[in-house]
Amino acid sequence: xxxxxVIPMTSPKPExxxxxxxxxxxxxxxxxxxxxxxxxxxxxxDISCDAEALYILGDLFEFWIGDDIIDTPxxxxxxxxxxxxxxxxxxxxxxxxxxxxxDFLARKKFARRIGARLLADQxxxxxxxxxxxxxxxxxxxxxDKSYQRMRALLRNRILQxxxxxxxxxxxxxxxxxxxxxxQKETGVKSSMILDxxxxxxxxxxxxxxxxxxxxxxxxxxxxxxxxxxDQSARRIVLGDWHDKSSYLKVTQENGSLAMQLVY
Amino acid sequence: xxxxIKPNVLFIAFVSFFILLSGCNAQEAKKAADTQATTSETKxxxxxxxxxxxxxxTSKGTIxxxxxxxxxxxxxxxxxxxxxxxxxxxIIFHRVIPxxxxxxxxxxxxxxxxxxxxxxxxxxxxxxxNDRGTVAMARxxxxxxASSQFFxxxxxxxxxxxxxxxxxGWGYAVFGKVIDGMDVVDEIAKVKTGHHxxxxxxxxxxxxxxxxxxxx
Numbered sequence: 344x345x346x347x348x349v350i351p352m353t354s355p356k357p358e359x360x361x362x363x364x365x366x367x368x369x370x371x372x373x374x375x376x377x378x379x380x381x382x383x384x385x386x387x388x389d390i391s392c393d394a395e396a397l398y399i400l401g402d403l404f405e406f407w408i409g410d411d412i413i414d415t416p417x418x419x420x421x422x423x424x425x426x427x428x429x430x431x432x433x434x435x436x437x438x439x440x441x442x443x444x445x446d447f448l449a450r451k452k453f454a455r456r457i458g459a460r461l462l463a464d465q466x467x468x469x470x471x472x473x474x475x476x477x478x479x480x481x482x483x484x485x486x487d488k489s490y491q492r493m494r495a496l497l498r499n500r501i502l503q504x505x506x507x508x509x510x511x512x513x514x515x516x517x518x519x520x521x522x523x524x525x526q527k528e529t530g531v532k533s534s535m536i537l538d539x540x541x542x543x544x545x546x547x548x549x550x551x552x553x554x555x556x557x558x559x560x561x562x563x564x565x566x567x568x569x570x571x572x573d574q575s576a577r578r579i580v581l582g583d584w585h586d587k588s589s590y591l592k593v594t595q596e597n598g599s600l601a602m603q604l605v606y
Numbered sequence: 607x608x609x610x611i612k613p614n615v616l617f618i619a620f621v622s623f624f625i626l627l628s629g630c631n632a633q634e635a636k637k638a639a640d641t642q643a644t645t646s647e648t649k650x651x652x653x654x655x656x657x658x659x660x661x662x663x664t665s666k667g668t669i670x671x672x673x674x675x676x677x678x679x680x681x682x683x684x685x686x687x688x689x690x691x692x693x694x695x696x697i698i699f700h701r702v703i704p705x706x707x708x709x710x711x712x713x714x715x716x717x718x719x720x721x722x723x724x725x726x727x728x729x730x731x732x733x734x735x736n737d738r739g740t741v742a743m744a745r746x747x748x749x750x751x752a753s754s755q756f757f758x759x760x761x762x763x764x765x766x767x768x769x770x771x772x773x774x775g776w777g778y779a780v781f782g783k784v785i786d787g788m789d790v791v792d793e794i795a796k797v798k799t800g801h802h803x804x805x806x807x808x809x810x811x812x813x814x815x816x817x818x819x820x821x822x
Contacts, residue, residue, distance in 0.1 A: 375701070375805060377778075380747040381765060384774030405806075420747050423773040519804035527801065586706040586763060 361395035361435060364470060366591040368400035368479065368559030369583035371445065374420050376405075379584055383424065386588045387431050394436040398468075399459070400559045400581060401443020401479030406518040409507050410452035417511045425456050432458025441466065443479040443560065447498060448507070467551055471595035476553050480560030480580070483539035483547070487532065493525075538563060544578055545571055555600075557581070557591060564589060564606035582606030658682065659785070659822040660689055664699075665814045667790035669758075670821075671741050671782045677732040678781035681743055681752070684726050685781065686820060688754050693720065694818040699794055701807045707763065708794050709744055711755035715812045717803025722754040730768035734780035737762045739791075741782040749776035758784060758791050 367386070372379050390397065412418030413425070432438045438459035442449060454461040465478045484490060496502060506514060529537065538561055548556055548571055556578045564582030568575060579602065582589030589606040656676060662669045675682040688694060694711060697720065701709035712719055728749045736742055736759050743752035757778075759766075768777035784791060794813050802808040 374746045377745055377747045378763075378766060381774065381777070385765060388774070423747070427774070523801055523804060585703060587765070 361393055362594055363390070363393045364396045364398070364593045365390055365394050366398045366400060366477070366557055366581055366593070367584075367589070368443065368581045369402045369562060369589075371402055371405040371583065372421075372424075373405035378586065380424060382584060382586075382588050384427060386590070387427055391431055391434060391436065394431075396437040396439065397431070398439045398441070398477060398557075400441050400477060400557070401481075402445045402559065402583075403440070403443070404446040404449065406522060407446035407449045407453070408511060408514040408518055409448050410450055411507070412511060413452060413456050428457035428459070441477065441479050444481045444494065444497070448503065465547065467553065470555070470593055471600060473555065473600055474551070474553050475555035475557055476548060476551055477557045478547075480539065480558030483543050483558065484537065484561070485540040485543045487537060489528070537561065539578075541569075545569075545576075548576055555579070559583075564604060566602070566604055579604060655822050657822075658686060658820055660686070660782075660818060661821050662694070662787075662818050663816045664790065664794070665812070665816060666793050667787060669787035669790050670785050672785045673741075673782035674732075674734065674780075677734055678729045678779060680726050681729050681779050681781040684723075684753075685756070687723075689818045689820055692818075693722070693754060694815045697815045699809060699813040699815075700805065701757075702795060702797060702799050702809050702813075703807050704795050705760055707757040707759050708791060709755060709757040710815060711744065712753075715814065717805065717808070720754070725751050725753050728752065728776050728779050729781070730777035730779040731771065732768075732779070735762070736764070736766040736778060736780055739784045739788055740780045741784065742766065742778045742780045745778065747773075749773060752779065756781075760791070760795050 370379055370383060372383070412421075414422060428438065438457060439462050440449065440454055440457075440459045441462045441464065451461060462477075464482065465476060468475055468477055481490070481494060506517070509517070539558075544556060548554065554571065554574055554576045556576075558578075559581040561580060562583040564580050567578040567580070569578070570576065579591055581591055581604075590604075592603040592605070594601045594603075658673045658675060660671050660673060662671070673682045673685065688711075696714065697710055698713050698715050699708050699710040700713040700717065712722065714720060725745075726743075728743075728745070730742075734740065738759055738761050740759050741756055742759065744755035744757050745752040766778040769775040794809075797809045797811065797813060799807045800810050802810075
């Protein structure tokens with residue numbers, strides 16, 4: 344789904360000291376990867392003083408089987424994390440979440456629990472006066488036709504409803520099996536297919552009339568500069584997390600945007 | 607690997623909606639590499655040495671670890687019991703991440719988890735750091751959830767160190783270090799990995815602990 348509403352940057356008078364906007368994605372949190380929770384807790388602590396906003400651009404979870412596990416024994420492993428994110432939100436950092444291809448079932452209840460606003464798949468935001476387009480990034484990989492077909496199925500609301508009616512154990516088994524198969528597929532697809540399609544990138548930017556695109560999903564962090572109708576355009580890709588955090592920090596310096604990509 | 611799943615129409619319907627390929631790779635266990643004949647004595651029942659030494663004979667070679675019973679008494683006692691019970695014999699290194707760590711102590715080659723004993727208290731506040739070559743207990747995000755799984759740090763992983771007795775700060779309990787066979791650890795770190803049995807970073811060809819013994 345796409346909406347044209349632009350998310351305003353901040354309240355007119357941001358709290359003194361809060362002058363940075365952070366973007367993260369692709370943590371793929373899973374109980375087997377306890378160290379990722381440690382990294383995320385540290386990251387939240389590190390940004391808590393200067394973050395006026397934190398955008399989570401999808402795949403926060405390795406797989407999210409449904410909002411009904413929140414604050415239940417099945418989902419208790421996430422409770423301390425949710426508490427920490429909610430505290431961050433309560434302390435003045437605006438939290439935003441875009442669903443990824445692994446956690447597309449993280450919806451309103453999840454967003455409310457962590458004190459975040461759930462955004463559309465493709466969202467325009469105002470970054471200190473400059474408009475930027477943000478998204479998870481899987482919709483840009485148009486060369487991967489088999490993935491795009493599967494995505495259409497996964498995002499089908501009727502199928503999602505049927506899935507969510509299953510027990511948590513069954514949902515987890517389906518999730519594990521799906522991951523196993525898609526990982527195997529990813530192993531055989533060429534690296535060209537797995538990256539974004541440049542024409543698609545230009546198309547979405549031109550449609551909105553923007554020059555900045557921020558996304559994750561491909562696990563190929565970096566910044567790409569290119570020309571769009573004689574204007575400079577930038578595409579910033581967030582990195583996935585392993586033994587250190589990865590994020591984009593945006594501030595305003597001397598009237599222009601300063602972007603620091605860490606990975 | 608053979609999937610043992612009861613036929614279930616709804617389950618199959620979902621899987622057929624969500625998958626485009628089927629089948630799974632058959633994994634062949636790697637034959638054991640040549641190991642030196644050693645005379646090792648298990649000292650169960652006798653008083654544990656202050657610094658017990660445990661030898662892991664793996665399919666890639668032998669790793670020898672010296673444990674610190676003074677700084678991590680509960681962790682070392684728990685670990686020695688698993689060794690003496692033969693728990694680790696036949697277990698695989700199920701999680702290998704280059705430049706981070708190699709993890710083992712809980713999965714069989716078919717990726718089923720061996721049932722372990724109760725969880726132990728986290729002893730990460732013992733001053734020992736997760737430096738390269740140290741051995742530490744794996745756990746879930748719950749600070750006191752370690753049982754049998756452990757890992758060997760491939761570099762100084764400072765972010766895993768204890769900082770405070772909070773959910774976020776507890777860290778990972780270091781209880782020993784590799785004193786011989788770090789080259790074997792580095793070899794294991796280089797193996798090709800993929801997704802298997804619902805987990806990622808799994809060596810495509812299983813790396814197994816053939817036998818774990820207490821040598822001192």
